[in-house]
Amino acid sequence: MKTILEARNINKYFRKPVLFHVLKDINFKVNQGEFASIMGKSGCGKSTLLYILSTMDTGYEGDLYLNTELITGQENEKLSYIRNKHIGFVFQFHYLLSEFSVLENVMLPAKKLAEKSIEEIEYNAIEKLRILNIEHIAKKRASQISGGEKQRVAIARALINNPTIIMGDEPTGNLDSQNSDNVFNIFKQLSEEQGLSLLVVTHDQDFADKTDRIIQMGDGRIIN
Numbered sequence: 001m002k003t004i005l006e007a008r009n010i011n012k013y014f015r016k017p018v019l020f021h022v023l024k025d026i027n028f029k030v031n032q033g034e035f036a037s038i039m040g041k042s043g044c045g046k047s048t049l050l051y052i053l054s055t056m057d058t059g060y061e062g063d064l065y066l067n068t069e070l071i072t073g074q075e076n077e078k079l080s081y082i083r084n085k086h087i088g089f090v091f092q093f094h095y096l097l098s099e100f101s102v103l104e105n106v107m108l109p110a111k112k113l114a115e116k117s118i119e120e121i122e123y124n125a126i127e128k129l130r131i132l133n134i135e136h137i138a139k140k141r142a143s144q145i146s147g148g149e150k151q152r153v154a155i156a157r158a159l160i161n162n163p164t165i166i167m168g169d170e171p172t173g174n175l176d177s178q179n180s181d182n183v184f185n186i187f188k189q190l191s192e193e194q195g196l197s198l199l200v201v202t203h204d205q206d207f208a209d210k211t212d213r214i215i216q217m218g219d220g221r222i223i224n
């Protein structure tokens, strides 16, 4: 089984206001097509870990690999490229640009990557909207759609560059149970049918129970 993400002996310290060892010897792998969740009490270090895994925080000890490439120690410009190309993000708050259309929002990360023509990017964006069953709202402004639709647009946007892994920080935290189920089913389908890996921080036990694996954190460690 191909490993997509690997954390080796990750330790992190916050130095202020007092020295605080927030992440302690974190080791784990996420395989291709695996749908894993991270759970743990508030303050145990989940967001801090996700920030490191998503290459946004470089102030840690240990080694991080993505697609077997060592990420740790890479220059900021390269990290930004890796992030855009290989990682899709879905957050609790969708961060869509409200005055832009749904289609334009989905196209943005591909425009930033600038590896394809606008026509090709638009074609791919419509294809992602179709997969998520929201092609019919492509021309609407992001401010004119429902919460559940916004989260599906955020997922389409996360998929536009065909990432190898999707990382989520409470992606269903703002949704009712029906829309949470929808998001879960979309993620499950992406992992099973497209071999996409998913790593999702959640407080939702029902959601986590349905994932392939729960990575349980406690006091800065992986405890299960």
Ligand SMILES: Nc1ncnc2c1ncn2[C@@H]1O[C@H](COP(=O)(O)OP(=O)(O)OP(=O)(O)O)[C@@H](O)[C@H]1O
Pocket (backbone or CB within 6 Å): 014, 015, 016, 017, 020, 022, 040, 041, 042, 043, 044, 045, 046, 047, 048, 049
């Ligand atoms: N910039 C910072 N400086 C100092 N301490 C911090 C900083 N950011 C977070 N912390 C502390 O690190 C610990 C872990 O925080 P983190 O946000 O990773 O927890 P979490 O498990 O994601 O919590 P929640 O479930 O509430 O989002 C907490 O005790 C927090 O107060």
